[in-house]
Amino acid sequence: xxxxxxxxxxxxxxxxxxxxxxxxxxxxxxxxxxxxxxxxxxxxxxxxxxxxxxxxxxxxxxxxxxxxxxxxxxxxxxxxxxxxxxxxxxxxxxxxxxxxxxxxxxxxxxxxxxxxxxxxxxxxxxxxxxxxxxxxxxxxxxxxxxxxxxxxxxxxxxxxxxxxxxxxxxxxxxxxxxxxxxx
Numbered sequence: 086x087x088x089x090x091x092x093x094x095x096x097x098x099x100x101x102x103x104x105x106x107x108x109x110x111x112x113x114x115x116x117x118x119x120x121x122x123x124x125x126x127x128x129x130x131x132x133x134x135x136x137x138x139x140x141x142x143x144x145x146x147x148x149x150x151x152x153x154x155x156x157x158x159x160x161x162x163x164x165x166x167x168x169x170x171x172x173x174x175x176x177x178x179x180x181x182x183x184x185x186x187x188x189x190x191x192x193x194x195x196x197x198x199x200x201x202x203x204x205x206x207x208x209x210x211x212x213x214x215x216x217x218x219x220x221x222x223x224x225x226x227x228x229x230x231x232x233x234x235x236x237x238x239x240x241x242x243x244x245x246x247x248x249x250x251x252x253x254x255x256x257x258x259x260x261x262x263x264x265x266x267x268x
Contacts, residue, residue, distance in 0.1 A: 098256075103133070103191075103195055103198075104132065104133050104134035104137070104138075105132045105133070105134060106132060106133060106191075107130050107131065107132055107133075108131045108132065108133055108135070108136060108187065108191075109190055109191075109194070111186075111190065111227075111230075114152075115183075115186075115187075117152055118145075118148050118149065118152055118183065119131045119148075121148040121149075121151040121152045122135065122136070122144060122145070122147075122148035124151070125144070125147050125148055125151055126144060133187070133191050136184065136187055137184065137187060137188055137191065137211075138209075138211065139162040139209075139210060139211050140162075142162045142165055142166070142180065142184060142211055143160070143161065143162060143165065145180050145183060145184055145187075146160060146165050146176065146177065146180040149176055149179050149180045149183065150176050153176060153179075155176055157176075160177070162210075162211055162214070163214065164177075165177045165180055165181070166181065166211070166214040166215060167214075169181035169182075169218070170214075170215070170217055170218060181215060181218050182218070182223060184211075184215065185215065185218050185219055185221075185223045185224045185227075186223055186224070186227045187227075188207065188219075188224055188227075189223065189224040189225065189226065189227025189228040189230075190227050190228075190230075192205045192207060192224075192228050192243065193227065193228040193229060193230070193231050193238055194231070196228075196238060196241050197231065197234055197237070197238070201241065202237070202240070202241050203241075203242075204241060204242040204243065204244055205228075205241060205242070205243045205244070206244045206246060207243065207244070207245050207246070208245065208246040208247060212245055212246075212247070213247040216245060216247075219245055220245075224243070225243060228241075228243055
């Protein structure tokens with residue numbers, strides 16, 4: 086997760102550790118899911134990265150299965166995505182619905198935190214695979230469902246992209262800027 090503010094001198098990459106912030110539950114189901122994930126992973130405090138990444142999708146699937154009282158199969162992110170999108174596996178489908186909802190929540194919070202009113206850009210392998218579900222409105226509803234600030238977030242564009250290398254471009258730009266001042 087990085088912030089890319091526009092400045093008079095151009096863009097500046099501001100790295101962040103936002104993915105390591107704790108997951109925010111908005112209802113009882115999500116609180117129970119976080120509890121199940123903490124038990125499954127044997128950790129105290131589930132972060133966004135625990136759920137919103139390739140390995141995170143597997144963690145989320147296992148937590149949903151545990152909450153449903155179902156034994157989780159040994160599935161990878163691609164298998165979970167394919168089964169969930171096809172609605173051939175209800176646990177996988179619910180996992181993807183929850184992933185999209187959580188992604189909307191964290192993106193809305195980051196938009197407010199970083200004053201990112203020019204847009205939120207989300208990408209990666211998992212995002213590319215989940216494009217059909219991200220476009221169904223669940224992500225966007227959760228993005229703007231922040232309460233008093235919902236009106237502000239309604240005008241913030243959310244863009245999904247499929248270039249899996251974008252994070253590397255940002256890291257390279259940051260490194261270039263950081264090391265250009267060393268002489």
